Amino acid sequence: MKFKVNDFVLVLDENLSGHIKSIAGNTISIETIDGFLLDFEAEELVKDTSKSDFSTGVFSHKSLSSVLDEKEKPGRRKSVRVKPKERFEPTMEVDLHINQLVKSSRGMSNHDMLTTQLDTARYKLDWAISKRIQKIVFIHGVGEGVLKMELEYLFGRYNNVKYYDANYQKYGLGATEVYIYQNVSVN
Known part of the structure; x- marks a missing residue:
């Protein structure tokens, strides 16, 4: 399979995905949705044509900001449980x-x-x-x-x-x- 920089790929046998950042021979560096740079062999990756950018990932910018807003809202106080x-x-x-x-x-x-x-x-x-x-x-x-x-x-x-x-x-x-x-x- 032919890969190029900025392709969105999935890692086989692991729950990882991300964009290709660089290709050096058979070693491909990807940046995961969480921002980590990881190296994989070309055989370990599959191109995902349905995803074109990070915004369609699990944590899009919109959903991430809504999660942060929800966490910052004052909520019910948790009582300290005494054993x-x-x-x-x-x-x-x-x-x-x-x-x-x-x-x-x-x-x-x-x-x-x-x-x-x-x-x-x-x-x-x-x-x-x-x-x-x-x-x-x-x-x-x-x-x-x-x-x-x-x-x-x-x-x-x-x-x-x-x-x-x-x-x-x-x-x-x-x-x-x-x-x-x-x-x-x-x-």
Whole structure:
């Protein structure tokens, strides 16, 4: 088949088409509708006599401008979809490891450390209740379980909370999640 510059051609075995830009022996360079220059062998191309210029292609100038106009129009706002797993993530984390609470635990007895940790937990829980935060995770670590037992005793004194082990995949065994009921009537 005889080709000449500016002929509109289709590429065999691929979904490509375009105008011939140059011919060098058996290698023909075409410019696709998208503006890319690609080289093909003459046997890979077929002349398309029904198409004479780019304006009759899939994206003519008229259709391209109408697509751009449509995209620029203000439309419905898309709401951000929150995955169910993220929706139920705790909103507040409190790390009760002693090195997170004080600059140095040097010179502190075990009782002093435990008291500091419990006072912090009580303060954070009261603050969360006042700010209407629904979930808190207290990270206490595994250890011997003394802090965890003391925290459970502390949480048991509140009538508007329930507590349970936090997400094992995220925290392991060393965390307790507290759920605060928001609509508790006080007598």
